[in-house]
Amino acid sequence: MQDVIDALRQANADVAMPLELPDFDDVVQAEEDICVPLHPDFKEFLLKVSDVICGSLEPVTVADPASHTHLPEVAAYAWSIGLSRELTPICAHAGGFYVVNLEGAVIFWTPESGDIEEWTSIEEWCREVWLVS
Known part of the structure; x- marks a missing residue:
């Protein structure tokens, strides 16, 4: 996963209002808010690259509850x-x-089609989808 983290960090765009990385308490709070335990790879994703702005996709975040990408709101x-x-x-x-x-x-x-496409891991999705978006 470290190679993907490094690639995302290199691709991270400089913006006037950068996103913040969450701390572990933010991740725990999101789990409590959605009443679902997060997969360990997803936790690592949130803790290490959820502040990255890259390409056209906007993955969920947990550091700022007012964000339109805040995990509990997106999940709900x-x-x-x-x-x-x-x-x-x-x-x-x-x-x-x-x-x-x-x-x-x-x-x-x-909602119309159900499951359409699958990647074996968050790491693979980051490499094949997010980084090239």
């Missing part, structure tokens, strides 16, 4: 439109969501 909406509670959104995109399942695989899900 995704679950309200039919996403299984066994899946946790990591990024809204094109009317659907990239989600992580209990095994750590990432799936692209839409």
Whole structure:
């Protein structure tokens, strides 16, 4: 995973109002807010690269509750439109969501089509989708 973290850090865009990385308490608070334990790889993702601005995708964050990418808000909406509670959104995109399942695989899900595409891990999704978006 470290090679993907390094690549994302290099691709991180300089912006006037940068995002903040969460601390462990922010991640725990998000888990409590959504009443779902987060996969360990997803926790690492949040703790190490959720402040990265790269490409056209905006993955979820947990450091700023007022953000439109705040995990509890994104999850509540995704679950309200039919996403299984066994899946946790990591990024809204094109009317659907990239989600992580209990095994750590990432799936692209839409309300109309269900599961469309799958990656074996968050690391693979970062490399093949987010970095090239």
